[in-house]
Amino acid sequence: MSTRLQSLKTRLISFFYSIRFRLVLWFVLILGIVLSVFSVFIYARQLQETESIAFARLSYKIESLIGVSRLAGYSSILGALPGTTSGADPWNSWFQEGDILALVSSDGTVQQAWGSLGVNQVQKLPLLPAGWEGVKQITLNHSITSGSPAISGRPGYIFTSLSVIQGNQVYGYVLLGTPIDPDRQLGRLVASLSLGSLLTLIIALSGGFWLADRAMRPVQTITQTARNIGETDLSLRLNIRGKNELAELANTFDEMLARLETAFERQRQFTADASHELRTPLTIVELEASRILTTRRPLQEYERALKVIQSENQFMIRLVNNLLALARMDAGQVVLHPEDLDLGDVTLEAIERLTPLAASKGVSLNLNDFPKVIVRGDCQYLGQMLTNLLENAIKYSVKVEACVTVEMGTRQGDAGNQAWVRVSDNGPGIAPEHIPHLFDRFYQVDPSRSRSETGEGSQELASSGTGLGLSIALWIAQAHHGYITVQSELGKGSTFEVILPTVQSLVN
Numbered sequence: 001m002s003t004r005l006q007s008l009k010t011r012l013i014s015f016f017y018s019i020r021f022r023l024v025l026w027f028v029l030i031l032g033i034v035l036s037v038f039s040v041f042i043y044a045r046q047l048q049e050t051e052s053i054a055f056a057r058l059s060y061k062i063e064s065l066i067g068v069s070r071l072a073g074y075s076s077i078l079g080a081l082p083g084t085t086s087g088a089d090p091w092n093s094w095f096q097e098g099d100i101l102a103l104v105s106s107d108g109t110v111q112q113a114w115g116s117l118g119v120n121q122v123q124k125l126p127l128l129p130a131g132w133e134g135v136k137q138i139t140l141n142h143s144i145t146s147g148s149p150a151i152s153g154r155p156g157y158i159f160t161s162l163s164v165i166q167g168n169q170v171y172g173y174v175l176l177g178t179p180i181d182p183d184r185q186l187g188r189l190v191a192s193l194s195l196g197s198l199l200t201l202i203i204a205l206s207g208g209f210w211l212a213d214r215a216m217r218p219v220q221t222i223t224q225t226a227r228n229i230g231e232t233d234l235s236l237r238l239n240i241r242g243k244n245e246l247a248e249l250a251n252t253f254d255e256m257l258a259r260l261e262t263a264f265e266r267q268r269q270f271t272a273d274a275s276h277e278l279r280t281p282l283t284i285v286e287l288e289a290s291r292i293l294t295t296r297r298p299l300q301e302y303e304r305a306l307k308v309i310q311s312e313n314q315f316m317i318r319l320v321n322n323l324l325a326l327a328r329m330d331a332g333q334v335v336l337h338p339e340d341l342d343l344g345d346v347t348l349e350a351i352e353r354l355t356p357l358a359a360s361k362g363v364s365l366n367l368n369d370f371p372k373v374i375v376r377g378d379c380q381y382l383g384q385m386l387t388n389l390l391e392n393a394i395k396y397s398v399k400v401e402a403c404v405t406v407e408m409g410t411r412q413g414d415a416g417n418q419a420w421v422r423v424s425d426n427g428p429g430i431a432p433e434h435i436p437h438l439f440d441r442f443y444q445v446d447p448s449r450s451r452s453e454t455g456e457g458s459q460e461l462a463s464s465g466t467g468l469g470l471s472i473a474l475w476i477a478q479a480h481h482g483y484i485t486v487q488s489e490l491g492k493g494s495t496f497e498v499i500l501p502t503v504q505s506l507v508n
Helices: 001-016 020-070 074-082 119-124 185-228 246-291 300-330 341-361 379-396 456-462 469-479 503-507
Strands: 100-105 110-115 144-146 158-167 169-179 339-342 364-367 374-377 403-413 416-427 483-489 493-501
Touching: 001 416, 020 158, 020 169, 020 185, 100 119, 100 158, 100 493, 110 119, 110 169, 185 246, 246 300, 300 469, 339 341, 339 379, 341 364, 341 379, 341 403, 341 416, 374 379, 374 493, 374 503, 379 403, 379 469, 379 493, 469 493
Parallel strands: 364 403
Antiparallel strands: 100 110, 100 169, 144 158, 158 169, 339 374, 403 416, 416 493, 483 493
């Protein structure tokens, strides 16, 4: 039981802190304020209208009373009032249920009262005796004068006073009052407004929860999908259609999942490829060391084993350095130091660095005239990019009369003036299906060309084939707002072309 209570308590707390509950609460609160203001406005207008009608009704009775006074003297008036022996019809015609009528002497003493209040009750009204002070008297046929009506006195009533004058003598006053709302319409209006507002708020509360639940359903889908997503399964998608904000959020979430899935897949592939690449040299080192230590061998055997171990060690150092470089590039930790430099000088430095390697492989380097082309970039990284491209061209130029041609120049492109460096070889070429994957990490065009097949004299070149050089070269080109294109034909060779913006195009 305690577990169920705890679960219920947790669900209630979660519900009261949920966005859905807060949205409905704010909606009902604002609606309640609007309904309250509207109800007060309707009540105030109805009250004003009811008071206007009551004042008009009182005015009519005043005129009726004044009209009777013109036909009779003071004694006739007293005899014709309701409840007297004469009980004339002119009084009974306008004196209605709920009205208050009283005769007051000149000193403010109530002599007689008719209607809903008795003499003592009328005497206690706040209109007496101060109510008679300052009344403007207008003589009408020396009988009755009317004072200014005052909306005051008893709650729910309006009163007026009439002075009874004959000659120059004030004999007394007539106090006349009528209820503002004799039919209690204002009370029924308050009840109707309260009940209507309450029902409206209940309907709004129910409808608000339904609408909020419907509106927040995509968020619940996102939450549930996020709970089901693991590092090993990023293929789930929300697939929420629509043009509202939540659908846009869901689409953004799907795009993020796609990027994460691609990143994780690349990381897994990267780890697998790195492990595979490191396993080969480690295995060779282990085999060579075990073989050479099993028994005494000639000095030449030891020298050969040490050369193999050294070659594999250099390969692993190069592989690890490339892996670290790519990791820094992916993490955005590479800091470039751009400066204005001559791309021709950078290219010549890369060629001079690899000339001994090309000569040892029997590959000739053909150079065209290098014009002065100023680009803005990091000299070290641009040199590494060109070195990787040249090294890749030398590696695959293995046939007789192998040569690598390096050219450069400028041309006008869509984005302005562009500098280009072209590295061409006359090797076996690349099949069309391999070209889209050339810049993928650890991708090998010819997997059958293993490093173990290379001879002792080619260990240096063989150990350079990590499958990361072109990936690094592409990243460097893109970091300098450029790109690399590839053209190849089987049996005729391949051409890699680097395109970089010149300083002039960057300024423009």
